[in-house]
Amino acid sequence: MQFPEQAPPQPHGSHALPAPRRSIRWRVLDWVIGAVAMLLILLLAGWWYWTSITEPVDDPRAPLPSVVATPTPGGPITEGAPPSDLADDEVWLGDIALSASRVFAAGTPLLDVVGSGTDVTSGRKGLVAKHLELTATVPFHVVAAQLAPGTTVSAADGGEVRVDTFVEVLGRKLAVGATGTVDVVRGKLVMVPTSIDLGIPKFITDFLGDSLLRLVTIEHEIEGLPDGVILRTVNVVDKGFRAHLTGDNVKLVQ
Numbered sequence: 001m002q003f004p005e006q007a008p009p010q011p012h013g014s015h016a017l018p019a020p021r022r023s024i025r026w027r028v029l030d031w032v033i034g035a036v037a038m039l040l041i042l043l044l045a046g047w048w049y050w051t052s053i054t055e056p057v058d059d060p061r062a063p064l065p066s067v068v069a070t071p072t073p074g075g076p077i078t079e080g081a082p083p084s085d086l087a088d089d090e091v092w093l094g095d096i097a098l099s100a101s102r103v104f105a106a107g108t109p110l111l112d113v114v115g116s117g118t119d120v121t122s123g124r125k126g127l128v129a130k131h132l133e134l135t136a137t138v139p140f141h142v143v144a145a146q147l148a149p150g151t152t153v154s155a156a157d158g159g160e161v162r163v164d165t166f167v168e169v170l171g172r173k174l175a176v177g178a179t180g181t182v183d184v185v186r187g188k189l190v191m192v193p194t195s196i197d198l199g200i201p202k203f204i205t206d207f208l209g210d211s212l213l214r215l216v217t218i219e220h221e222i223e224g225l226p227d228g229v230i231l232r233t234v235n236v237v238d239k240g241f242r243a244h245l246t247g248d249n250v251k252l253v254q
Contacts, residue, residue, distance in 0.1 A: 007009070009128075014035075023220055029236050031103060031217050034165070044100040066237050073144060080215070092119075092121050093122060093179050094112045094120065095119075097116050097117075097122050098113065098114065098116070098117075099114050099115075100212075101113075104224075105223070105224025105225065107223075108138075108142060108224045108225030109142065109220070110138065111136065111137040111139060111240065112136065112239075113134070114134075114135045115133060115134040116132075116133050116233070117129035117130075117133075117252065118130055118131040118132075118136065125251065127251070128252065129250045129252055131247070131248055131250075132250040132252075133226075133244075133246055134244070135242070135245075136222075136236060136243055137240045137241065138222060138241045140152070140154060140221075140240045140241075142240070143220045144163075145219070146218075147163070147215070148165050148215060151163060152164045152165075153218070157185050159181070160179050160194075162178070163177070163178045163216045163231075164176070164213060176215065177196070177197040178193035178246040179194065179195050181194065183220070185219075186233050187230050187231050188220060188221045189218065189221070189241055190217075190218060190219050191217065192217055222243060222245070225245065227250070227251065228247040228248065228249060228251050229245045229247035229250055231243055231244075231245050232245060
């Protein structure tokens, strides 16, 4: 007959302690906190990535950026807005620019033409520029053709112009050379000689008087330009007379 083994006796004054165990409620709480933290990290990472590859949508209530105009070559700055009285059958072109090496107008050639028109409107009145700036060179031979036959016009030193022609004295042709500065007088290109070279005694020059002076005086009006365009300044260059003209409410095309 066997008897069950008995547990060894415990030392006096000692007690057996159960193994520490956390309740299920605390373990569930730890898992929830970890899951929420991980979710927040994923959301923040996703939002950062989304904002890095996208741009904010413009707020329709935000003010529109102001229009900054850019100058056209040779022209003034404008606001870049059509006129308030623009009709339905009109077209507003804003600013236009023109550049051409040669232009023929009314049979007159112009060289190295540069122009700009401001507030240009096309409609029943044609093509109209509120303001027009134009720079062009009038060739020397065009001006010389208005003087006596055989006359030549050329550039002289110091920005002056020279006129070479012939005058008839006692049945003989006498060469005449005159130089002077060019200016604008009543919208015309004008040169009144400041020196005349005949190579003859002064009393003969005095005898010829005003007739000689008229022979070498330049008074030229630039033709073929729209009405309202006025010559403002002129300078002598290698190819001719460099003229600057302006006008307001200029009809460019009928």
